[in-house]
Amino acid sequence: MDLRLDGRAALITGGSKGLGLAIAKAFAGAGGAVAIVARNAGQLADAEAAIRAAAPGAKVAAIAADISTAAGCESAFAGAEKALGQVDILVNNAGTSQRGPFLEVTDALWQNDLDLKLFAAIRLGRLVWPGMAARRWGRIINVLNTGAKAPPAEGAPTAVSRAAGMALTKVQANEGAKHNILVNALLVGLIDSDQHRRRHAASGTNESYEEWLAKLGASLPLGRYGKAEEFAATALFLCSEPGSYIAGVALNVDGGRSPVV
Numbered sequence: 001m002d003l004r005l006d007g008r009a010a011l012i013t014g015g016s017k018g019l020g021l022a023i024a025k026a027f028a029g030a031g032g033a034v035a036i037v038a039r040n041a042g043q044l045a046d047a048e049a050a051i052r053a054a055a056p057g058a059k060v061a062a063i064a065a066d067i068s069t070a071a072g073c074e075s076a077f078a079g080a081e082k083a084l085g086q087v088d089i090l091v092n093n094a095g096t097s098q099r100g101p102f103l104e105v106t107d108a109l110w111q112n113d114l115d116l117k118l119f120a121a122i123r124l125g126r127l128v129w130p131g132m133a134a135r136r137w138g139r140i141i142n143v144l145n146t147g148a149k150a151p152p153a154e155g156a157p158t159a160v161s162r163a164a165g166m167a168l169t170k171v172q173a174n175e176g177a178k179h180n181i182l183v184n185a186l187l188v189g190l191i192d193s194d195q196h197r198r199r200h201a202a203s204g205t206n207e208s209y210e211e212w213l214a215k216l217g218a219s220l221p222l223g224r225y226g227k228a229e230e231f232a233a234t235a236l237f238l239c240s241e242p243g244s245y246i247a248g249v250a251l252n253v254d255g256g257r258s259p260v261v
Helices: 018-029 041-054 070-084 107-135 158-179 194-203 209-217 228-239
Strands: 009-013 033-038 060-064 089-092 138-145 181-188 250-253
Touching: 009 018, 009 070, 009 107, 018 033, 018 041, 018 089, 018 228, 033 041, 033 070, 041 060, 060 070, 070 107, 089 107, 107 138, 107 158, 107 181, 138 158, 138 228, 158 181, 158 250, 181 228, 194 209, 228 250
Parallel strands: 009 033, 009 089, 033 060, 089 138, 138 181, 181 250
Antiparallel strands: none
């Protein structure tokens, strides 16, 4: 199976590290042009260099923007169009795991979470949609987590914003199909990422990161944590021609962890 993105251009939010960076590398390696968006200019520069090293000759743009605001979304989209000419693929990946007891989640935390995870996807979707519809080719991937289907206790606000993202995915998929804009969601389970490295550092354990990760992963049906590259390969499949009959799906990429299919 030939997974190629030659002639396609992708805008990837949260693209400076973790899953976003892995997706950018996969897309660039498959012949696509990529624009990565994040807030930290230093991390963006390092990510851009890493993508170029992984995919020599690839067209890569790094855009510093805060997509939790409408102005930031507009800046990110304008920068991507200027650098790449057009945006054929949008990957809404930016987000953090804000969670805690329901009574302790303040209005400010709710608003911040919804702005970054839900409204950014809505705003960027509106910006890329007209061009995709005019060209009759577009792909949107909303990166969520398995809490969208099976919200846990103390899972707010992130499980709620992710569940809303799953509903958004279905609305967009149903409206986009007639324009050949295919919209799907990928639901993250336990995957090795910068977020887990931060959790390991905060845990105070004497175990190495690899030992800590292996212990947590042993409880999963597959017996291990996932790799960012495996998640990125799934995103690449959905955006390439072999995935061209898949729309409106919320696919778990979680090693079988979620109790909901």
